[in-house]
Amino acid sequence: MMDSVTSMTFIIALYIFMLAAFTGYVVISRVPSILHTPLMSGSNFIHGIVVVGALDALFNATTLTGQIIGFVGVFLGAGNVMGGYVVTDRMLAMFRPSQKQTPEKKGQP
Amino acid sequence: MMDSVTSMTFIIALYIFMLAAFTGYVVISRVPSILHTPLMSGSNFIHGIVVVGALDALFNATTLTGQIIGFVGVFLGAGNVMGGYVVTDRMLAMFRPSQKQTPEKKGQP
C-alpha cells in the first residue's frame, strides 16, 4: 500500500493534517449562529466520506470476518452520508428571505 | 532525494497545493483595503522562505557553477526575507488607534 500514488510519509501527513485543520478552523470561525445547526449536520455529512475507505476495505476482503466488518462499515458509512445530506438539505432549504416567500411547504405534515 | 522523510508523490503534492491555495484565498478574501499594501509586502516576505531551498542547494554544491548559482540564490532569497520583513513591519507599526497615539516617530527624517 505504501507504493501507491497517494502514499505519503508521516511528516507529509502532518503537513496535510495541519493545513486541513487550519482550513476547517478558518471556514467555521465566522459562521453566523443562525447556521450552527445545519453546519453541524453539514460537517457530519462531510466525514461520511469514510464510506469510501470502507468500500475499499470491503472490495479487498478475503475472509468472512473481513466481509462482515466491511459490510457493516459500508452500511454505517453510507448511512452517515445519506442521513447527513438529507437532514442538512432539509434544514437549509428552510432558510429563505421574506421577499420570495413561497407558500409551498416541504416534508412535515 | 525521493526517499527522504518529506518526499511525496505528485498526487500528494497536488493535495498540498490545493489546500495551500485555498488557505491563501480564504485568509485574504476578507482583508480590509486599509491593509492591502502591508499585506502585499507581508506575503512578499513569506515567499522569502525560498532562501531555505537556496541554502540547501548551496550546502550541496560540488562545482564552481553550483556554488556561484547557490550563492546568488541565497543572497537574493535573504534579501527577499529581510527586505520584506523590515518594510512590512515599518508599515504596520504605523497603524495605531488614536487613543494610544504616541508622539515618537520612526524612520523618516
Next chain:
Amino acid sequence: MLIEYIVGLSGLIAAGLFIYGLKAMSSPVTAVSGIVTAGYGMVFVVGATFLNLFNISPDARPHLLVNVALAVVALLLGCLWTGWRGRTVQMTAMPQMVAIFNGMGGGSAASLAAVSLLSDHATSGLHLSVTIVGALIGCISFTGSIIAWAKLDGRMRKPVRFGGQRIFNAALFLIALVLGALTVMQYATPQGVLPGILFFAAALLFGVCMTLPIGGADMPVVISLYNAFTGLAVGLEGYVMGNPALMIAGMVVGSAGTLLTALMAKAMNRSLTNVLFSNFGDTASSAKGPEGEMKSADPSDAATSMRYASSVIIVPGYGLAVAQAQQKLYEFVKMLVADGVDVKFAIHPVAGRMPGHMNVLLAEAGVPYDMICDMDDINDSFATTDVALIIGANDVVNPEALTDKSSPIYGMPILNAYKARQVFVIKRGSGTGYSGVQNPLFFQKNCTMVFGDAQAVLSKMVEAVKALGTA
C-alpha cells in the same frame, strides 16, 4: 497506475468541493448551494472508488462478486434507511438524528481500523498506533452518540450515576489504552487477536460510560464533540489507508467541529470539562429561588393587548419546540402584522437545545429571516417595546444571570425582555428551565403569565384576534 491516478484525483476534487461547500454554508444565501456542491463531491468520489475494483489485491479477486454484491447491498440499505429517516424526522428531533448519523460515521471509521488490524500488511508501528487511536476515537463516537440519541429521544430519562463513576471511567479508559498497546505489540500474531477484540469492546464500552452520566440537556454539546471525534477518527484512518481525501475531509471536520463545540459551550457559559465531567443539568435543583405573586391572564386577554400594541418582540425558547407550536405562532404573528403591529423575533444563541435551534424551527414555519434578530442586534430595543412575548423560554430571559453571582447561569448574556413595558410568558406551569433555577422575571410587576401548553395557548390567541378582527 492510471486507475490509481484517476481515483487519487477524484479524491482531490472531492476534498476541494467539500471545503468549498463548507465555506458556502457560512452564509444563508449560499448555504443551499454549499451542501449541494459537497454532495456532488461525494457522489463523484464514491463513484470513482468503484474503479478500484480493477485494482484489488490478488487474494481478493476470487471474492470479487460477493464483495461487490455486499457493497451494493450495504450502500443501498444505509442510504435508504437514513434517507427515509432523515426525510421524515420532525424538525424538533434533529439533534438526536444528527447524533445517530454521526455515530454511524464513527462506527464506520472503527470498522476500517478493525479491517486494517486484521489484514497483515501493516507497515510500521506508527501506522498501527495511528490505527488504534483512530479506532478508539471512532468507537467512543459510535456508542457515545447512540447514548446521546437515546437520551434526547426520551428513551433514557435519567442520567445514570453511581459513586466512583469517574474513577471507574478513568480505569476503563486506561484499560482500553493498555489493550490497544498490546494489540499493536502483538500485531499479526495469534496472541494479538484477543487483546484486539477486548480493545474494541473496552473502547465501545467507554463511549457508553462516558456519556451515561451527562445530563440530557448537555447532549447537543456532546454531539458536536462526537462529530469532531468522528472527523478526527476518519482523518486518522485515512492516513492509515493512504487516502488523503479522507485525511482532509476528516481533519477539516475535526477542527471545525472542535471550534463549533467550543463556541456552543461558551454560549452556554460553561466550559467543556464542565459539560463532560460535572453533574450539572440533572439534579432538578429544588432550591427554588425567588418567591412571590405571579399574575396570570388568559390567552384572549393577552392576545387583545398585543393586537393593540404598536410593537411586539417575541422570545421563543425550548418550550416552543416541545409544544411544536411554531406554525401556530407564525399564524398569530401574521395576524398581528396584518393589523399593523411591528413584530420581531429575538433569538438567543442558546435558546432551545442546540445552537440555531430556534432559527430552524422558525424557518420551518416559514418565518422570513429578516424578522429574526440576533441577541446583540435587538437587546437595546426591548426598553422601547410595548410587549415582549416569551414562549417556552426561561433561562435565556432570566435577569438573575446578570446580577446573582451564586446563580449557575451567572454571566450568561440574556435577552433583556424584562425591560419591555409589558411581558407575557407562555408556559405550562412553574417548571424551571434547563438550568433548574427559578426566574425572578415571572414575579415582576410588568409580567403576566399565560399558563398552558404553547400550542393550545397560541390557538386560543389566534381565535381571540380573529374575533376582534370581525368585531
Next chain:
Amino acid sequence: MLIEYIVGLSGLIAAGLFIYGLKAMSSPVTAVSGIVTAGYGMVFVVGATFLNLFNISPDARPHLLVNVALAVVALLLGCLWTGWRGRTVQMTAMPQMVAIFNGMGGGSAASLAAVSLLSDHATSGLHLSVTIVGALIGCISFTGSIIAWAKLDGRMRKPVRFGGQRIFNAALFLIALVLGALTVMQYATPQGVLPGILFFAAALLFGVCMTLPIGGADMPVVISLYNAFTGLAVGLEGYVMGNPALMIAGMVVGSAGTLLTALMAKAMNRSLTNVLFSNFGDTASSAKGPEGEMKSADPSDAATSMRYASSVIIVPGYGLAVAQAQQKLYEFVKMLVADGVDVKFAIHPVAGRMPGHMNVLLAEAGVPYDMICDMDDINDSFATTDVALIIGANDVVNPEALTDKSSPIYGMPILNAYKARQVFVIKRGSGTGYSGVQNPLFFQKNCTMVFGDAQAVLSKMVEAVKALGTA
C-alpha cells in the same frame, strides 16, 4: 534520519506560523503581531536548515567549509543590504521597494531551478517539467520586477513601445517554452547545456519585454501579479526539492497574491488582461473634456473658511504623496480639530498608486485610523458636509465616472466630494490624473482651486490658521 525529521517538523511549524501570521495581518489590531509571528517562523526554519549540514551528500563534503562560508556571506549581504534599504526608504517609495524584494525572491527561485537542472539526480520528466515551469515564472518575476522598479523610481520615464510588440513578445514566450522543452528532453546530456542557458536567457528577457510596454501607473497591479508569480515559482521549486514548507508558503502567497491582484485591478475598474496588454495609462490623452471657468483662491482664504466650517472631509490623492505633504496636512488638521471642526479623511480604495497607499501615508504622519473612513462608509456624508478639501486627487473624485459612458474611468465608484457645500482643490495646475481625463468637478460652481504644490499650500494654510488663532 533524526535530523531529517527535525528539519521536516521545523518546516511544518514555520508553515503554520506563516499562515497564522498572514491571518493575523487581516486586522489592524493584530497585524503587527502577525508579521512578528511569521518572522519567528522564518528565523526558526532558516536556523533548522543549518542542521542539514550534518546530512549533505558525500560529494559535497569536501566543499563543506567553503559552502558554509559562502552561505553565511550571502545571507549577511542579502540581509544587510535590504535591511538597510528597507529601513531608510521613504514611505512613498514603498511600491518600488516591494518590487525589488519580490524580484529577488523570483531570482532565488530561478536559481534553485538552475541548481536542480545542473545536478544529475532528477527523478522524472515530471519533476523536470515542474522545475522548468517554476524557473520560467521565477525569471519573469525577477526581471519584470526590476523593470517595474525602474519605472516607479523614475529611472525609465516612458513605456517602451513598438509596432508588432505583442507578436514579438508572444514569439519570445514560445521560444522560451521550446527551449525549456529541449532542456527537459536533453537533461543530463552535454547537448542539454546550451538550450538550458538559452532558456534562462529567453525567460529573463521575456520578463523585461512583457513589462516594458506597461504604463508606469499600472505598475502596482503588475507588482502584485509578480508577487503572486514568485509565490508560485517558490511553491513549484519546493515540490522539486521535496520541501513541503516551500510548497505551502509559496502556494499560499501565489493564491493570496492572485486574489489581491484581482481586487486591485477591479478597484481600478480594469481587467487584468487590460492592464497587461493594452496601452492604457500612457498616451497623455490630450482630448481635453470639459472647458469653462475655474475659480481660484489663495491658501489663506481657503484655510479661513475651513477654520469656521463645522465639518470638513479631506480627500487625499496621489499628489499628496508626490508632494510628501502628509505631515503638514495632519498638522493643519490638528489645528482644525483643536478649534472644534469635525474633520474626517475619506479614502478611495485606489487613491494614490497602490492599494492602501493613502492609509499608509496618513498612518505615517500619525493620523489615528479612526479618523480615516472608507469610501462606502463616508460617501453619504458629503452632502451634509460644509467643506470637502481635495489634495492632489483627481480621478477618484471625477463625477464623469458616474455619468459619462465614453470616459475611460466610467463605472469606477468615486468619492462624492462634488456634493459638499464647498469644495477646495489643491493641485499645481491643470494637470490631469492617472487616467488622463479632465475633471468637470473643477469647473463646478461650488468648487474653488488652490493652485500650488501641496506641501507649500498646506504650509501657508497652517500659517493662516495660526494667525487667526492669535487674532
